[in-house]
Amino acid sequence: xxxxxxxxxxxxxxxxxxxxxxxxxxxxxxxxxxxxxxxxxxxxxxxxxxxxxxxxxxxxxxxxxxxxxxxxxxxxxxxxxxxxxxxxxxxxxxxxxxxxxxxxxxxxxxxxxxxxxxxxxxxxxxxxxxxxxxxxxxxxxxxxxxxxxxxxxxxxxxxxxxxxxxxxxxxxxxxxxxxxxxxxxxxxxxxxxxxxxxxxxxxxxxxxxxxxxxxxxxxxxxxxxxxxxxxxxxxxxxxxxxxxxxxxxxxxxxxxxxxxxxxxxxxxxxxxxxx
Numbered sequence: 001x002x003x004x005x006x007x008x009x010x011x012x013x014x015x016x017x018x019x020x021x022x023x024x025x026x027x028x029x030x031x032x033x034x035x036x037x038x039x040x041x042x043x044x045x046x047x048x049x050x051x052x053x054x055x056x057x058x059x060x061x062x063x064x065x066x067x068x069x070x071x072x073x074x075x076x077x078x079x080x081x082x083x084x085x086x087x088x089x090x091x092x093x094x095x096x097x098x099x100x101x102x103x104x105x106x107x108x109x110x111x112x113x114x115x116x117x118x119x120x121x122x123x124x125x126x127x128x129x130x131x132x133x134x135x136x137x138x139x140x141x142x143x144x145x146x147x148x149x150x151x152x153x154x155x156x157x158x159x160x161x162x163x164x165x166x167x168x169x170x171x172x173x174x175x176x177x178x179x180x181x182x183x184x185x186x187x188x189x190x191x192x193x194x195x196x197x198x199x200x201x202x203x204x205x206x207x208x209x210x211x212x213x214x215x216x217x218x219x220x221x222x223x224x225x226x227x228x229x230x231x232x233x234x235x236x237x238x239x240x241x242x243x244x245x246x247x248x249x250x251x252x253x254x255x256x257x258x259x260x261x262x263x264x265x266x267x268x269x270x271x272x273x274x275x
Contacts, residue, residue: 004095006094006095015053017054026054030066033062045240047068047271048274049186052187052256052269054135055259061139064271065139071180076133079155079231079232082126083155084126085123086155088155088165089121089123096149106150117168127151132185133185162234163235166239167238167242169238170243171242173243174243182235186227187267189226192265194255194266200223201227203225204219204220208248211247216233250271252271
């Protein structure tokens with residue numbers, strides 16, 4: 001008898017509200033802050049959204065997802081903060097639960113991607129306690145009631161592997177009948193002063209805005225920019241280029257200091273849409 005894998009929330013009640021009504025109210029608040037009825041939603045290929053506690057970065061993530069016409073299938077690439085599981089870890093079956101309900105994994109898409117890029121391994125342990133994909137889901141659920149997704153956690157900083165993943169993803173998405181959004185979940189520079197963080201982050205953002213995956217990789221690794229999700233961003237940009245992306249827009253930038261008032265030690269957050 002087969003049992004369906006259900007991943008329970010790891011950070012509900014910490015990064016975002018556990019109560020469904022509170023979560024809905026808070027996330028809707030961040031989404032509606034950023035959107036006017038006159039702005040047309042973008043049929044984006046990819047995006048970068050932060051994954052800190054909603055109190056700090058929810059307004060940036062909300063600004064991104066409010067601007068996108070969300071398709072029914074999203075691939076969510078995130079860093080592996082926990083160090084658990086494989087370095088290239090996909091989940092190919094089951095569902096993820098949030099306080100807003102369950103989101104099914106698109107098993108068919110996940111399995112084909114794994115065949116195309118065999119370095120990806122089906123490994124739920126890498127995802128069990130990882131927050132970076134989970135915190136994006138409530139925003140996606142609110143914007144797309146029929147959401148399916150494919151979660152991939154990246155614990156590697158090897159450019160070639162990230163590029164190969166992006167190429168495989170781009171190729172597979174190009175063969176789909178439906179639109180697919182690639183979400184790269186990432187915060188920017190960590191735990192330096194607000195001034196230093198803004199300078200470092202904008203060096204990385206410059207490369208992102210020119211759709212330059214290699215340039216982003218080089219600037220982050222050579223200039224000591226602690227952008228946790230540079231791997232997901234490199235893979236997303238590689239896929240987006242292959243899918244004919246023409247532009248990237250910085251929708252919103254902030255640091256944790258904007259909320260906490262502490263300018264000595266901050267984390268940066270960038271919201272970017274690639275189309």
